[in-house]
Amino acid sequence: MSTNTPRRRAGNGDSNLKKTPKRSLEGIRIRPYVDGDAEQVRELFWRGYCVGANLVLEDGSATEEGIRDLRTQPIQAIAYLAFVYGIYKLLSRPSREQVWWGALSCAASAVWVGYWRWHLRSSFWAYCRESLEDDLKDVGKYYAFDKGEAGKDEDDDGGVSAFWVAEAIGSEGEGKIVGCVGLDSRTQSDKKISEVRRLTVSQECRRKGIAASLMATLTAYARQKGLAKLVLTTTSYQPTAREMYKRSGWEEVQRTSLSPFVRGVYQHTMQFTL
Structure with missing residues (x-):
């Protein structure tokens, strides 16, 4: 990437994102994260993974499953x-x-x-x-849409990162975040590859195509930025997520047992070639 390209924070109106539909589902719009979304995103993740409210599970959180x-x-x-x-x-x-x-x-x-x-x-x-103390502590900084060359800034690794939210629009125009997904280049040494992370949708809004819309937005952006491949990890506690990924063309490349004491529970590594 050019060293003259200024680094912007997520949600600051990147012109490359203007082609993303403002509202891809009825009453729902997929948009870039802005700093004002922080608390809602953190709460969504906490409830989705630990308490209960995650689309990618049949009946609640990964903990419950x-x-x-x-x-x-x-x-x-x-x-x-x-x-x-x-x-x-x-x-x-x-x-x-x-x-x-x-x-x-x-x-x-x-x-x-x-x-x-x-x-x-x-x-x-x-x-x-x-x-919550790692990448979700400051989502806008960690998943900044535009990065410079690796080494110029401690927050830049020269790769492609981004973060989107799904916002439900109320009858009076108020918005509530009901889903999110991130694209993280920091986990990959090869910057032609980026990792999909934090895909979560609130329980009351699942089965409406929100996760698929978030993934479609992410994939289109990754192609636009010239990435060659996407990777992600999921677990046996998230069967609905794995099925969605497989239907979208993802393939499983590795399966690792999560515990010697628990039978049939694995971490699944999947990849998608762009």
């Missing part, structure tokens, strides 16, 4: 067996010793289930807090 999945995991089957054993001991005309063993078995099963639920929730929430 993970906790539901735990119920079918072998590590939880141990607790179920222990609980059944404890109930059997308590109901089979028990002696004092049988009552003690039955109560202990039931208590141990409850502690085991509770521990894994706490461990999973803590892992998700730690990731969310880390994200």
